[in-house]
Amino acid sequence: MCDSCKYDIVSEPFERCLVCLLPSADSSLCRSCAGAHSIVDAWCVAARSDSLKTLLDRYKFVSARAAGGVATTLLDARLPILPDDIVITTVPTAATNQRSRGFDHTAHIARKLARSRGLTYLSTLRRLDNTTQHFRARAERLKLSADSFEIIGKPPLKLLLIDDIYTTGATVRACVGALKSAGVSEVYVAIIARQTLDEAPHL
Numbered sequence: 177m178c179d180s181c182k183y184d185i186v187s188e189p190f191e192r193c194l195v196c197l198l199p200s201a202d203s204s205l206c207r208s209c210a211g212a213h214s215i216v217d218a219w220c221v222a223a224r225s226d227s228l229k230t231l232l233d234r235y236k237f238v239s240a241r242a243a244g245g246v247a248t249t250l251l252d253a254r255l256p257i258l259p260d261d262i263v264i265t266t267v268p269t270a271a272t273n274q275r276s277r278g279f280d281h282t283a284h285i286a287r288k289l290a291r292s293r294g295l296t297y298l299s300t301l302r303r304l305d306n307t308t309q310h311f312r313a314r315a316e317r318l319k320l321s322a323d324s325f326e327i328i329g330k331p332p333l334k335l336l337l338i339d340d341i342y343t344t345g346a347t348v349r350a351c352v353g354a355l356k357s358a359g360v361s362e363v364y365v366a367i368i369a370r371q372t373l374d375e376a377p378h379l
Contacts, residue, residue: 177246181227186253190220194370195345204367213345214352216362221254224341224369232340232369239277241284247340247368248288255293255366262364263332264290265300267339267351268325285368286338300331301351325351327358334362342367 193200195209205218235243266282290297352363
């Protein structure tokens with residue numbers, strides 16, 4: 177991605193609530209959704225369209241690791257100064273997708289971001305199944321995500337949860353719920369791209 181495309185993305189911040197998509201200039205989460213989903217704050221780079229869509233598609237489906245570095249740069253530019261005691265974690269990728277790509281694409285971005293910010297990366301969640309959300313309707317996504325994650329060890333009290341794409345939010349909500357149940361007091365969320373369900377891949 178050229179510098180001009182990068183600038184076009186980061187210079188126009190995503191000014192809508194990640195969950196309900198209503199205008200939200202201060203962050204990517206309105207107060208109502210923050211309370212309903214037990215998230216302190218959230219940030220999103222941009223909608224999944226144009227050059228950002230191409231970048232993520234190459235990263236996820238062609239395993240172009242260099243694209244992960246660009247995605248990390250975009251996410252880093254979108255995030256504010258974070259607390260020194262926050263720990264970065266991720267929504268875990270399904271094992272089948274990890275095998276097909278040869279790596280966990282979201283963890284790859286999270287580790288690079290942690291190094292860039294001088295923060296700690298920690299794997300805190302494990303998937304209990306190999307299902308993927310691609311090609312699934314909203315009801316299926318919600319049902320599949322409800323009990324799909326378990327906690328690894330004892331998580332820290334303050335976490336930044338990273339995922340690449342937010343569609344219905346089912347996966348993020350399930351992860352946040354598991355983390356809060358395990359004693360995490362503050363969960364923040366960072367997303368690279370927001371898409372609506374009708375924009376998701378279809379068979």
